[in-house]
Every structure is written in C-alpha cells, then in structure tokens.
Amino acid sequence: MILTVDLDNEVPIYQQLRDQVVEAIAVGELRPGSPLPATRALAADSGINFHTVNKAYDLLRREGLIRLNRKTGAVVTVPDPHPSxxxxxxxxxxxxxxxxxxxxxxxxxxxxxxxxxxxxxxxxxxxxxx
Amino acid sequence: MILTVDLDNEVPIYQQLRDQVVEAIAVGELRPGSPLPATRALAADSGINFHTVNKAYDLLRREGLIRLNRKTGAVVTVPDPHPSxxxxxxxxxxxxxxxxxxxxxxxxxxxxxxxxxxxxxxxxxxxxxx
DNA sequence: TCTTTGTTATATATGTTATACAACAAATAA
DNA sequence: TTATTTGTTGTATAACATATATAACAAAGA
Structure with missing residues (x-):
C-alpha cells in the first residue's frame, strides 16, 4: 500500500490520502481485512503531520470504508452501503x-x-x- | 433562469450557484448568448451578498462558460474546450x-x-x- | 443627469486546513 | 513489570477559504 501526497496540489492532503485509499479498494489492491499503514508511520513516510493522516482515516471511517481500533490498526471493512x-x-x-x-x-x-x-x-x- | 441557494448545505453558496448554471447549460435551458441575472438582482432575490454571486460568475468566467461585460451583463459563451x-x-x-x-x-x-x-x-x- | 451594469478595494467574522506539542488508554513484546 | 506501539483526545497556532458589509469607480444607456 503506497500512499503519496502532493503539497502543490489544490486538493487538501487528507482528501488526497482518502481518494487513494478509495481507488485502491475499487481496484482490489485493498480488500476487506487489508491493513492500512499506522497513522504515525504514514505521516513520517509522507513528511506530513499525523493529525492530517488521522483526519483522512476518520473520514474513511465515517464513510464506512475502514474500521479503526488499537489492536489491529486501520482495516478495510466489508462494504455496507446506506440505502440513500x-x-x-x-x-x-x-x-x-x-x-x-x-x-x-x-x-x-x-x-x-x-x-x-x-x-x-x-x-x-x-x-x-x- | 431560476437560481436558488440552500444555506444549510455544506456546499459553498458560490459553488451551488455555479453548479446550477452548469446544469442549466447542459440541459439546454441556457444556450450560447443566453443572459444570466445581474449580480445585484440575483443577490437580492436569493438573500445573499452580491460578492458571493460575483465569485460564482468569476468562477464560471474562468471555466470559459460565460462572458462578462458592462454592456450585456453575464452571457453564456460558445464552449471552447481546452485540450487538457x-x-x-x-x-x-x-x-x-x-x-x-x-x-x-x-x-x-x-x-x-x-x-x-x-x-x-x-x-x-x-x-x-x- | 440618473440608473444600471460590472469592477475594485478594504474590513470583519467565521470556518477549514495543516501543523505542533502534549498526554492518555489499550494492546503487545521484551 | 517495563517499554513500545497503537489509536485517541486536547489545546494552540498559522494560513487560507468563505461570506458579509460598506464604499467607491467606470462605462453604457434611458
């Protein structure tokens, strides 16, 4: 799972990260159960603040695409689409x-x-x- | 040309206006040469500041969808797509x-x-x- | 002249984005 | 037990985006 950020892009960093995870799920590179990098590790690798990664992960969680807990870290979930x-x-x-x-x-x-x-x-x- | 705004919507007002004009052009409700409401008139009708309307119109101008001048007001242009x-x-x-x-x-x-x-x-x- | 139009400028208030530093809680490994 | 790693939460700051307010200017037309 390779995630990159473009600081010159007008799209917010947390949104760039979110979009890449979504596309990785869409192409099957990430499946239900697949782990995502730890927030601090990803932040260090990308040269950004871990709060920004946190915001991206929180957005993905609210979208129902990943699950977060201290044991397993961030893990892709089985899609459970809202009726709307x-x-x-x-x-x-x-x-x-x-x-x-x-x-x-x-x-x-x-x-x-x-x-x-x-x-x-x-x-x-x-x-x-x- | 009826334009409405939803102040409770998370989408910025100027973006809501821009999107409605784009859709009106797409469905043919607005065609090349069609006039848009004057900024102050639209602002008064919608209960918003005319600077916000100005921003929406400026965005549409930068997208190449409308033309602005003091004579004719805001007018829909013939689409001139960028190669990219x-x-x-x-x-x-x-x-x-x-x-x-x-x-x-x-x-x-x-x-x-x-x-x-x-x-x-x-x-x-x-x-x-x- | 008066009105209408777009244009520009300044100021203010609020929300968003991103960073920085710090601390806590739970699980795991040494 | 101790130390480390993980997610979680809190406060603070800076920069930028969004929206409003007031004001003034320039050009065209009635």
Missing part, C-alpha cells in the same frame, strides 16, 4: 457530467470514459487474484 | 466512480446511472426546441 447512497452519488455524478456536457464533450465520449475507468478497476481486480 | 479538459475530467470521474465501486455499487448500476443522467440532459434539450 445511490441517490446521493447520482446527484454528484449529475454535477460532474453536466460540467463535461456544458464544456462541449460529446456524450458518447463521456460514457466511453466512464466505461473505460470502470473496466480498469475490474481488470486490476483480476490481476490481483493471480 | 477530457483528461482532467477523466481523473475526477475516476475518483467519483472509485467511491461507488468501493461502496459496493454494481458496475452496471454505475453505467446505467450515468446513461440515465446524460439522457435526461438530451431530452430536456429537445423539449426546449419546441
């Missing part, structure tokens, strides 16, 4: 898709991009099973 | 799609949701032509 998640996600997807349409991207290209990204997740999952 | 836009957009789409996959949403449901949203844009465009 699909609708909430669709609303955010609408905003993102609208931006692309407003900027003149053809709708076929939008769907092709989404399909390509999703396929890249699935393909990585298969590779990890080998 | 599709790649940048794909990176953001990846983050959003990864979240849904990590939360256990089936990939077919993801694509179906995207397709449904895009279709809703296209359908509204046709309705506006009548």
């Amino acid at each position: 998640f699909p609708a909430d996600w669709a609303a955010r997807a609408k905003t993102l898709l609208a931006e692309a349409v407003a900027k003149g991207m053809p709708t076929e290209e939008l769907l092709a991009t989404c399909r390509s990204v999703i396929d890249s997740f699935a393909n990585n999952e298969l590779e990890d099973n080998s | 836009f599709p790649a940048d957009w794909a990176a953001r789409a990846k983050t959003l799609l990864a979240e849904a996959v990590a939360k256990g949403m089936p990939t077919e449901e993801l694509l179906a949701t995207c397709r449904s949203v895009i279709d809703s844009f296209a359908n509204n465009e046709l309705e506006d032509n009548s």
